[in-house]
Amino acid sequence: MRLGRYAPWLWLFPAGALLIPFFLIPLCVVVRDSFYREDPVRFLIPDFTFANYARVLGDRYYLTVFGNTLLIALVISVIALIIAVPFAQYVARSTGKQRALLLWIIYLPLYVSVIMRAFGWMVITADSGLINSTLMSLRLIGQPIKLLFEVEGMTLAMLHRYLPLMIIPIVTTLQKLDRDLLKASANLGGSRWYGWRRIVLPMAIPGMVGGTQLVFAGVLSDYVLPSLTGTTRFPMVAPVIFYEAATNGAWATASAMGTLVLVVVALFLIISSLAVRRLMPWQRAVQ
Amino acid sequence: MIRPDFDSPRLSTYGYTAFVVLFLLLPIVLGTIVAFSSGDRLEFPLPGFSLRWFHEAWRNVVFVDGLWNSLIIAVCSAALATIAGTGAAIALNHYRFKGHSVVQLAVMLPVSLPGIVLGLGLLFILSPYGMRPGKIAAIFGHATVSIPYVVAMVTAALSNYDRALERASLNLGVSPARTFFKITLPLIRGGVIAGAISAFLISLDNVSLSLFITRGDTLPLRLMQQLLFYADPSIAAMATILLALSLGLLIMMLPMVIWRRSR
Amino acid sequence: MAGSLYARGSELSTAAVTSAPELEIAAVSKRYGSVMALESCSLSMNRGEILALLGPSGCGKSTLLNIIAGFETSDTGSIRLRGRSLNDVVPHRRDVAMVFQNYALFPHMTVAENIAYGLYPRRLDATTIRARIDEMLALLKLSGLESRYPAQLSGGQRQRVALARALAIQPQMLLLDEAFSALDRNLREEMQLELSLLLHRLQVSTILVTHDQREAFALADRIAVMETGRISQIGAPREIYEQPASDHVLQFLGTTNSLDGIAEAAGTTMALRIAGGLAFACPPQAIPLRAGERAVVYIRTEDVGIALHPTAVHTSEPGNVSLVTFLGAQERIVVSLGAQQVVIERPTRSTSQQIAIGAAAFLDFDPAKCRIAAPAVSP
Numbered sequence: 001m002r003l004g005r006y007a008p009w010l011w012l013f014p015a016g017a018l019l020i021p022f023f024l025i026p027l028c029v030v031v032r033d034s035f036y037r038e039d040p041v042r043f044l045i046p047d048f049t050f051a052n053y054a055r056v057l058g059d060r061y062y063l064t065v066f067g068n069t070l071l072i073a074l075v076i077s078v079i080a081l082i083i084a085v086p087f088a089q090y091v092a093r094s095t096g097k098q099r100a101l102l103l104w105i106i107y108l109p110l111y112v113s114v115i116m117r118a119f120g121w122m123v124i125t126a127d128s129g130l131i132n133s134t135l136m137s138l139r140l141i142g143q144p145i146k147l148l149f150e151v152e153g154m155t156l157a158m159l160h161r162y163l164p165l166m167i168i169p170i171v172t173t174l175q176k177l178d179r180d181l182l183k184a185s186a187n188l189g190g191s192r193w194y195g196w197r198r199i200v201l202p203m204a205i206p207g208m209v210g211g212t213q214l215v216f217a218g219v220l221s222d223y224v225l226p227s228l229t230g231t232t233r234f235p236m237v238a239p240v241i242f243y244e245a246a247t248n249g250a251w252a253t254a255s256a257m258g259t260l261v262l263v264v265v266a267l268f269l270i271i272s273s274l275a276v277r278r279l280m281p282w283q284r285a286v287q
Numbered sequence: 288m289i290r291p292d293f294d295s296p297r298l299s300t301y302g303y304t305a306f307v308v309l310f311l312l313l314p315i316v317l318g319t320i321v322a323f324s325s326g327d328r329l330e331f332p333l334p335g336f337s338l339r340w341f342h343e344a345w346r347n348v349v350f351v352d353g354l355w356n357s358l359i360i361a362v363c364s365a366a367l368a369t370i371a372g373t374g375a376a377i378a379l380n381h382y383r384f385k386g387h388s389v390v391q392l393a394v395m396l397p398v399s400l401p402g403i404v405l406g407l408g409l410l411f412i413l414s415p416y417g418m419r420p421g422k423i424a425a426i427f428g429h430a431t432v433s434i435p436y437v438v439a440m441v442t443a444a445l446s447n448y449d450r451a452l453e454r455a456s457l458n459l460g461v462s463p464a465r466t467f468f469k470i471t472l473p474l475i476r477g478g479v480i481a482g483a484i485s486a487f488l489i490s491l492d493n494v495s496l497s498l499f500i501t502r503g504d505t506l507p508l509r510l511m512q513q514l515l516f517y518a519d520p521s522i523a524a525m526a527t528i529l530l531a532l533s534l535g536l537l538i539m540m541l542p543m544v545i546w547r548r549s550r
Numbered sequence: 551m552a553g554s555l556y557a558r559g560s561e562l563s564t565a566a567v568t569s570a571p572e573l574e575i576a577a578v579s580k581r582y583g584s585v586m587a588l589e590s591c592s593l594s595m596n597r598g599e600i601l602a603l604l605g606p607s608g609c610g611k612s613t614l615l616n617i618i619a620g621f622e623t624s625d626t627g628s629i630r631l632r633g634r635s636l637n638d639v640v641p642h643r644r645d646v647a648m649v650f651q652n653y654a655l656f657p658h659m660t661v662a663e664n665i666a667y668g669l670y671p672r673r674l675d676a677t678t679i680r681a682r683i684d685e686m687l688a689l690l691k692l693s694g695l696e697s698r699y700p701a702q703l704s705g706g707q708r709q710r711v712a713l714a715r716a717l718a719i720q721p722q723m724l725l726l727d728e729a730f731s732a733l734d735r736n737l738r739e740e741m742q743l744e745l746s747l748l749l750h751r752l753q754v755s756t757i758l759v760t761h762d763q764r765e766a767f768a769l770a771d772r773i774a775v776m777e778t779g780r781i782s783q784i785g786a787p788r789e790i791y792e793q794p795a796s797d798h799v800l801q802f803l804g805t806t807n808s809l810d811g812i813a814e815a816a817g818t819t820m821a822l823r824i825a826g827g828l829a830f831a832c833p834p835q836a837i838p839l840r841a842g843e844r845a846v847v848y849i850r851t852e853d854v855g856i857a858l859h860p861t862a863v864h865t866s867e868p869g870n871v872s873l874v875t876f877l878g879a880q881e882r883i884v885v886s887l888g889a890q891q892v893v894i895e896r897p898t899r900s901t902s903q904q905i906a907i908g909a910a911a912f913l914d915f916d917p918a919k920c921r922i923a924a925p926a927v928s929p
Binding site: 178180181183184185186187188189190191192194198199202203280281282 | 642
């Protein structure tokens with residue numbers, strides 16, 4: 001427009017200078033290295049073999065790791081979705097100071113150090129932490145419930161971390177909902193529930209899917225929370241990848257696992273985006 | 288505009304919202320409170336109130352050193368990410384070109400794709416690039432994953448301002464370069480600063496990349512190591528200091544976020 | 551159409567009109583903070599009538615409509631629809647279908663789904679719903695568009711869908727909230743005509759809210775002119791136009807000249823003497839004015855004309871033609887009288903009968919059509 005056809009590419013240059021060498025290439029290298037041969041001395045020997053994948057997908061331990069992580073990712077996605085929708089609706093309809101406050105509260109966990117949040121959950125779920133102290137002093141339980149360093153505690157911590165990521169896209173989508181549509185629905189005889197089912201929910205789909213994408217991908221690749229609040233009896237994929245690469249020096253194995261995680265996330269993103277387009281034919285109708 | 292009465296939330300909705308708010312805030316609040324504990328270990332309720340753990344944290348060379356490293360890395364990577372992200376946002380917003388949607392996807396991808404895999408990849412390519420694990424590598428790595436956040440903030444600012452102002456400037460004879468610096472940039476300043484702060488905080492908090500490309504230098508990594516070894520309130524104290532820093536920056540960002548979101 | 555409940559329209563027109571009004575609004579008030587949006591408004595409507603709430607923005611017409619629909623609650627007063635009080639009824643049980651200014655069509659539903667939206671909560675079976683949709687499509691000339699999405703429709707088509715959706719539930723009353731303001735002028739007038747015919751045929755009681763006088767006149771059987779929260783006058787279009795109950799109504803309808811001057815009495819008439827010597831003479835008005843007081847005369851642009859020679863009774867001195875504008879079917883002539891100006895609108899004369907700028911012109915008017923009043927209090 002101003003500097004000719006190359007103008008946009010000039011603007012994109014700094015971003016490209018970072019993304020290509022520090023994002024695109026590393027990911028390609030990981031995929032490539034997953035086909036290399038493992039060597040205790042030199043870490044990797046250029047080759048083309050499926051041995052790493054055979055090892056990773058054949059061994060029960062690794063399969064358990066993947067299964068665990070997928071399960072937790074799905075569980076948290078579903079729970080986060082259920083919790084987020086009513087809350088996001090409330091936020092989308094609030095105004096003024098209350099709205100600003102709510103948005104603050106939603107954004108805050110994202111910007112607060114994950115260590116701090118993990119720590120906070122440890123305080124809540126530890127044997128001498130908030131939950132147990134309260135329940136014991138109310139004499140509801142005799143012995144502390146084991147939450148910390150168990151799957152349950154880890155799930156709670158991860159839910160807390162990723163809930164804002166589910167809430168924000170849904171709020172964004174619901175904000176765009178024309179208030180008159182809900183008035184029209186009531187005017188035509190639709191109860192609150194009917195209006196919610198037929199208007200709010202369908203129009204919230206892009207937000208719900210976007211949020212689920214973020215949460216699923218995040219949980220799947222989370223390192224910090226499983227390490228700090230989880231247990232080795234329920235291994236998750238990110239700590240295992242790090243362990244293989246850093247402690248074991250098994251770079252090819254780690255690459256294979258990493259590639260698989262990459263593939264799963266990519267597939268999930270693609271399928272969910274296609275699903276959205278199928279579920280929303282009216283979007284395509286806008287010519 | 289008048290808020291329609293027929294639409295008012297029910298009492299149960301208020302209760303539910305309060306519950307979710309509590310859920311979101313509790314760990315942060317508790318983590319901060321524990322930093323003021325006078326006890327020796329992680330417990331709640333607190334045995335007493337004391338600032339001793341702040342002294343401990345501040346005297347802990349490992350922590351302070353880590354904080355210093357992290358701050359340097361965060362500032363530099365935020366600078367890089369802001370430049371890259373702002374440029375990308377302007378390219379995507381102002382221009383139509385072939386490959387627009389591909390570029391848009393590529394720029395936002397670092398958010399969704401697993402950080403752990405990227406960290407692994409960065410580890411692998413460090414020596415071919417002639418880099419060693421450390422601050423420089425971390426700066427580049429963190430900057431790259433922060434780009435999507437900067438792009439999001441700047442894009443929001445771009446969609447809120449009137450391009451007619453730019454056109455008016457050009458019409459009056461001001462060159463495109465000067466127009467950018469005198470008109471565009473000040474108008475989207477809010478978004479750019481918000482993006483920079485986001486990039487800063489993300490870098491400060493990053494673990495999955497730093498794991499691979501530093502030698503355990505950054506504060507989050509050192510805090511984590513300490514946590515795994517023995518969880519005591521000095522970690523909480525350090526984290527609280529971090530929190531104060533983050534909050535301070537966020538408060539600066541406040542007017543820009545609200546203005547953007549209240550549309 | 552067999553089973554079509556709109557066949558009842560023809561039943562109604564043959565049945566004797568009952569004396570009980572369809573809608574009764576009594577002393578409704580609404581306050582927002584320190585602003586009185588509605589002040590003790592009352593009106594009643596008969597079945598099959600089209601009533602317009604006409605007034606400038608801020609007069610409270612939309613507030614009243616929203617109160618009828620249930621989206622806002624009144625502070626005082628009551629609303630009865632067919633004898634049933636609506637005061638405590640939730641919006642979704644009121645059976646008063648509304649067409650919104652921007653139509654509020656559900657963007658994620660096709661035309662057919664939009665039309666059918668209000669039918670499902672009424673527990674109708676699938677066959678009836680299908681038949682009702684077809685009936686509405688035909689009635690509003692939307693056949694062939696049932697699978698389109700609102701984004702694919704033109705403005706006029708969207709309005710029809712909004713109407714079809716509202717009428718599909720066979721409401722006791724139809725509410726139109728500035729339903730034509732989104733259309734451009736030609737389409738608007740076409741739609742107004744169509745809608746007027748349709749509503750009368752179906753005998754649907756309708757209230758429409760508008761600030762456009764032409765729209766109100768084109769559609770309504772009766773018009774309620776509103777101003778700052780009150781109803782100034784209710785009546786048939788002709789009635790309120792020719793016999794406005796207040797200066798506000800007079801000025802709001804049609805284009806009106808207002809001229810300042812001094813009142814003087816001469817026999818059985820009051821006259822207004824404008825600086826420069828011209829006098830408007832009118833029969834005594836309802837507002838008693840004493841000679842020597844300041845006064846204003848109101849006269850519509852179509853009620854004053856140009857006479858090339860002084861007419862015996864009504865004008866004494868001429869003014870100067872200062873502007874002649876061709877408006878198509880009408881022409882506008884502005885005559886200066888000293889410091890004031892009189893605007894005249896009349897059907898366009900042929901070129902040979904054109905008046906020249908600067909020419910001296912006497913004003914010719916019908917005394918029955920002008921109104922002398924005390925000057926309006928300046929804000």
